[in-house]
Amino acid sequence: MKALLCTRLGGPEDLSIADLPDPVAGPGEAVVRITVAALNFADTLIIAGRYQVKPDLPFSPGGEACGIVEALGEDTEGFSIGDRVIVHATHGMCRERIAIGTRHLTRVPEDLSDEIAAGLTITYGTTLHALRDRARIQPGETLAVLGASGGVGLAAVEIGRILGARVIACASSAEKLETAREHGADDLVDYTADNIREALRRLTGECGVDVIYDAVGGEHAEPALRSLGWRGRYLVIGFAAGEIPRFPLNIVMLKGVDVQGVHWGAFVEREPAAHRANQEQLLAWAAEGRLTAKVHGVLPLTDYAEALGILQKRAARGKVLLRIGDR
Numbered sequence: 001m002k003a004l005l006c007t008r009l010g011g012p013e014d015l016s017i018a019d020l021p022d023p024v025a026g027p028g029e030a031v032v033r034i035t036v037a038a039l040n041f042a043d044t045l046i047i048a049g050r051y052q053v054k055p056d057l058p059f060s061p062g063g064e065a066c067g068i069v070e071a072l073g074e075d076t077e078g079f080s081i082g083d084r085v086i087v088h089a090t091h092g093m094c095r096e097r098i099a100i101g102t103r104h105l106t107r108v109p110e111d112l113s114d115e116i117a118a119g120l121t122i123t124y125g126t127t128l129h130a131l132r133d134r135a136r137i138q139p140g141e142t143l144a145v146l147g148a149s150g151g152v153g154l155a156a157v158e159i160g161r162i163l164g165a166r167v168i169a170c171a172s173s174a175e176k177l178e179t180a181r182e183h184g185a186d187d188l189v190d191y192t193a194d195n196i197r198e199a200l201r202r203l204t205g206e207c208g209v210d211v212i213y214d215a216v217g218g219e220h221a222e223p224a225l226r227s228l229g230w231r232g233r234y235l236v237i238g239f240a241a242g243e244i245p246r247f248p249l250n251i252v253m254l255k256g257v258d259v260q261g262v263h264w265g266a267f268v269e270r271e272p273a274a275h276r277a278n279q280e281q282l283l284a285w286a287a288e289g290r291l292t293a294k295v296h297g298v299l300p301l302t303d304y305a306e307a308l309g310i311l312q313k314r315a316a317r318g319k320v321l322l323r324i325g326d327r
Contacts, residue, residue, distance in 0.1 A: 003095035007058040009049040012308035023099035025073035032067040034324040037093040038119035044312050053090045062093030066118035076102050084108045088121040106279040109287040116293045119319035120282050126264040127155040128278045134260045135233040139164025141210035149176035151319050156213045157183045179317050197223035221245035234259045294318030
């Protein structure tokens, strides 16, 4: 089988495609033939050795995919050969086949495309966990999303709307903000043209923002924190800007603010039943058309460097996908 491999840490140009033996399903595992793999910004960090997950070399990038169950090992239940599934792990999806525990699989509804299903697990799974499980956002509350035009940002815009929040999209250009508006954002803030704290204050008045969703970090994090109202919640998703913020704890104290870490990978391992329920909810919303799961583009596996480059430049408007095989 063909597999995209990271044999040395570096950039997309350091990856290569190799031929590997087909995997065999062990106890509790399924062999899934991958049709479409979804890439995320974290993949650019993993291949460079700059992410908290550091797989042993060589490894395949890609943490989520859609595919078809081809074989089942002993002691497996709940799945059959031929089932179409989404599959997730920290890495390993950019290959034609993978042997993986069935707890990493969720069955895909018939009327949902591989392309939409492939990108629902990580960004949308992280976001549903963040907004519903961690922040416990309520209908009518205000949600400000930093970096609102990328894959994870658009997920927050869409899920925030479904959960009944007023969504304020914050991004670095009018073009990016228009993408967020198309996905349901109520208000827009261009933080390269306006002070984010002042803009959020104008939009929310004395009440302030209820929830900040921050997958960016960097210089806009502290002004966003200061825009929170009483008992606001600041969701720490990631640090795409590269800089980890250092918050003034006096603001946290004076406003009764909760700074909440969102580690989706740990949630998946520690609370598998809750994770599965979230996955099934996301698939149902997508099948109903309530989640668009915008696709930036679908590239062939051989164009992996271009696909990862889009993410490195933070130019993605939705999910970046690699076509691995046919359905």
